[in-house]
Amino acid sequence: MPEGKIVKALSGFYYVLNEGGLVQCRGRGVFRKNKITPLVGDEVVYQAENDREGYIMEVKDRKNELIRPPIANVDQAILVFSAVEPDFSTVLLDRFLVLVEFNHIQPLICITKIDLADKEQIQAIKEYADQYREVGYEVILTSSETEMGIQALTPHVDDKISVFAGQSGVGKSSLLNVLRPDLELKTNDISTHLGRGKHTTRHVELIGIGNGLIADTPGFSSLEFTNIEAEDLNSCFPEIARQSENCKFRGCLHISEPKCAVKTGVESAGITKYRYEHYVEFLQEIKDRKPRY
Template identity: 55%
Template sequence: MALGQIRKALSGYYYVYDGQELIQCRGRGVFRNRGESPLVGDIVEYTLEIEGSDGTIQKIMERQNELVRPPIANIDQGILVFSVKEPDFNSILLDRFLVVLESFHVHPIICLTKMDLLAANEQEELNSYIQDYESMGYTVLQTYKDEEELVERLQPILKGKTSVLAGQSGVGKSTLLNTLIPSLNLKTGIISQSLGRGKHTTRHVELIEVCDGLLADTPGFSSFDFDTIDKEELGSCFPEMAQLADNCKFRGCLHLKEPKCAVKEAVATGDIRAYRYKHYEQFIQEIIDRKPRY
């Protein structure tokens, strides 16, 4: 059997890269019987009965990680594309995305688009957010329309990595990909003036070679769910809270009503931003209220 990586999934077919070309494959029926599904990014074993015919995926190798939405595996880093205008910057949505990537041990990178649309007073407020996230250890890229140096700035970030490109609809994901790979000529969405959000313009997940790495474009979506995160795990997905958790009086502290909680003390002193803690409270309540799965 040959070994390859699924680079694209479309209409029931998986396109496996063997190091030279893409081989169109189907998955074995046994995957469906087991409730398994090959994902873009999977390393797989496949067979090819006749040269030039479709292949059959026989085995999915062990995954480093996997995301549900978008459905993709073995990701090194997630580039979260957020516009600062049209639609406006949304810190709670960004924190949602960050938490889910942290839970899957995918390194997040924040990419802010449409910086050129900001007024001077709006720039000052956004700078405060940028400084906050950088102090938490996140890389924050600020991008502008028709920026000539963008590819040069992104190259060291993308090199040698498998990256997922994700974010709200209409924030400029396809525009960013068109800048990196002009030959793609991906359709870009039009912002709905009434709803303030873009139309979904990307229809499938595909890994594309760019800047000596692999980059996944993904269908537009507006949120990540916390279906796979337990309330005890949530604090570890906020880096500034995870650093202080060992200083809490009680092991397994949820940082809510427990006495001598190092996280709550840091919120009171301003060492942890109030809006981050507020988002934490909202997320943990959402997890607590989640209906049990059977």
Template identity: 65%
Template sequence: MGEGRIVKALSGYYYVENENGIFQCRGRGNFRKRKITPLVGDWVEFEAENRTDGYVLEVHDRKNELVRPPISNVEQAILVFSTDEPSFSPILLDKFLVHVEANHIEPIICLSKIDLLSDTEEIKRYEDIYRNLGYEVINTSIYLQETIESLRPYLVQKVSVFAGQSGVGKSSLLNALNPNLNLETNEISKSLGRGKHTTRHVELIPIDGGGYVADTPGFSSLDFQGMEVEDLSMYFPEMRTRINDCKFRGCMHINEPKCAVRDAVQSGDIAEHRYDNYKQFLDEIKSQKRRY
């Protein structure tokens, strides 16, 4: 029996890597009964007679896991958002940040396609807001090699997931980091304003200097399944630091008197778009709870 990490899952097979190489495995045991599905990133126990005929027997405890993309034991998330084609979406970025914060994953905001940017003032305003919240913000373009090199040090010795809306250039960025990958990319649909899905599965890709990056299927929406309304403000750093200043314990920052969060919005210390997104996410969570 050996131990390794699942680096790819495709068509019912799990590709497990350890110091002896990569082994193609199927799942075996009582995973279905225990409602456990092996994920890319899992550390597992497996047995294999050869490189193409193995079985995953046990999944070790996970540090974290994401549902979409389906991956576990991630250390940081590179959230790729284009400045144009498709247009920058603050609400989608905030939704990604909430999910990453909830899973205790370090987020890095990567603004792609800066070579297409015409209105630098608006993007600069957003950059300042998120940097002031403590988030790393990196500007990139596959046509500006110095921007690609500025991203590379963040990836070394880490397990990083590249995630973001379809068409923002995740696969193109990975190809620029490692031209040998030849990951499939596609043009933005002019009629829909979004990209076609080019990544069909999740895979951990080794990078120079050690570490892995995951290219993941693109998607344009996230749900809040499993998230509680009482916890949402904890995933907004600017709210988290003010919770103890609210008059009422368990303040939801909507209609309660002497709410430190709403006071900070009114004074401009909390960005209005962030607070508006918080309220929308709160409504989405409540709506989901009613449905289930």
């Protein structure tokens, strides 16, 4: 039976890309029975009814998957955050980074709308960018209006499945339109009443850009650490994970334990205060989570 990759899911149909083009498929009833939901990015085996229609028979093993946005087999997450409108948020960025790190996906931080920021805001953004680079993250400053940073971003999408993710209204669709102008993706301004972007992307779809595939995903502004346990969080902050090797006690959670290298390393060992505070906040959130049965 033929094989391919799901590049779009919409209204119960899965659009599978193979060497001959797109085939519109439905999932077999056995998937619903076994609680398996095919995702964009899945490698699948399908039974062809004809050249354009078929049924998905098998979903191959995934190397990773995200729930929000629903996508599988991602190589890279391009986390798109705006300098202004909406204002840059380190706590929201760190939430995205934790989820990405937990799923073993390579993150790239892209800060947009630099052209709309004033001198003080640009200086603050550059300082944040340097701090995240010190952690080990790639950070690119961009503007869809002036095309600043686009040449720096383009090589990062080649030969990868990337997901564009970030808060609504940060300019994900505008950025994709610059990377591939023929897309003409719908964009909306920030709602002045709500202070956030209007949802312009309604489904997940893999779009060919350069030699890679990028998923433009519905925007969302909150993340829950549903599957992350307290002892997992340490590894989702690379600088904390590195410094924790010097803690006296194995399994140290870096809150109240004696001789904790992480607590003493805030600021002096490349752990910024706000990143540590976010770690503490997220840890408490995980501890307060209602148990699942």
